[in-house]
Amino acid sequence: MKAPGGRAPGDSPLDGEALRMIRQRSLFMARRLGYPVDVSLPLLTDRGVLRDKDEVVDRMLALDAVIACASGMPPEIASDWVSEIGITGSLSPSEARVLEGRAEDVPAGLLDRMEALWALGWASSLFRALDYARICGPELAMIFGELDDARDVRALRKRSRLRRHEEVLSACDLARCLHRGVEIAARKRMSLPGKVQPNVILERRKALEWLLGEEEWDEVFVGA
Template identity: 30%
Template sequence: MSVTAPDPQRVREASIEQLHRLRLPLPPPDFPLVWEPGDQVELRPGGEIEARAACLNVVLARAHGMPPELAVQWLAEARLIDRLTPPEWQFVADGVGDERSFALHVEALFALSWLLGIAMDLDPLLRCAADGLMERLPNLVQGESFDAWRRRTLAAPRSAVAAAQQLDLYYCLDRSILEAERAGLPLPGQADSNTTGQRRWALEWAVVFAGPYHGAAPGWEQVDLST
């Protein structure tokens, strides 16, 4: 359900305060806001986020050695083949693509799990604990089906307001950590630009704004992380 987005300036002030605490470079004063006052915000439907998480889970499994036949079979039984992007399908079915790049999606999957309420905290100081995350996702080794996973987890998606606040933080973090890496500055924790970029990717995809300056919600491969 769409609601009025929180005051973007106050949310930005909270994000900047977090950067202060982490001793990261601050964005310039004209760094754009993610949304404008009066915009509406909503999360994509929970089922759509669950489907995206399940697809990324299979992509990660393929990056770690799951046979393509089993991966395709699981997706077919879950009726999720058409939810993969073309690059994901080429990688899952035929092994085409950079395995290391697809493996980085663990952090995007972590952010999706946070949105679904099955991961508790997107701490910017820590990388995703992959073993703990996998326990909350479909158990592909044991053949757990998509429907069985949904019944087991009983996802409780975050509010759109909380998700928007997290998106603004990661929008700022993504820029600040990239700047710190370029300048050779020490990072405050385990997370690096791959971590923040992947989490931001998931949040940018899942949090949908409506207002004079927003177009249609982007597809997964159309998310723009260039700013």
């Protein structure tokens, strides 16, 4: 039986030829989006990992809590909500410091986490598209701004369904290629490529790298 959104038990990771085909599509799409490309960028390694759906939902809820703090919610209220829905243990150390009020200031960059949340929401089939020519859409607030209690969270878990492994891996590979394009532009002092700010690419890439890896959230490396 095939696990929803993942790969069938015992399936092997994608081979080199499949990964090269994914890369060719990524380079084609990067060029169409206006980014310079690096054909020597190492291929994404398929480690055969795709997180469990409940772990992904917990990560989305943790992101939702810190985004709320960055939007003005008092940390103690966000902390109470996290405790009520039972995901305190899913907070990363940096997120826990924010919700415990131990961060001197709520980092402004936390608002960028909306793009990471959008990427994970897309991977969970909550959003139809992960369009790298656009920022996250109003659907983000429509779904995550209405989670009042544990009953709403249970409904979200039931609604979420992870996409196929190869689909997620392809989106991550494209994010890597776009990230490299941003770096090339910066190095050559070119105008910023694409139609979105670089933080959109970086946040989405971090979320997808986390989804396909085994690192803790605060430890995910997004260097090209």
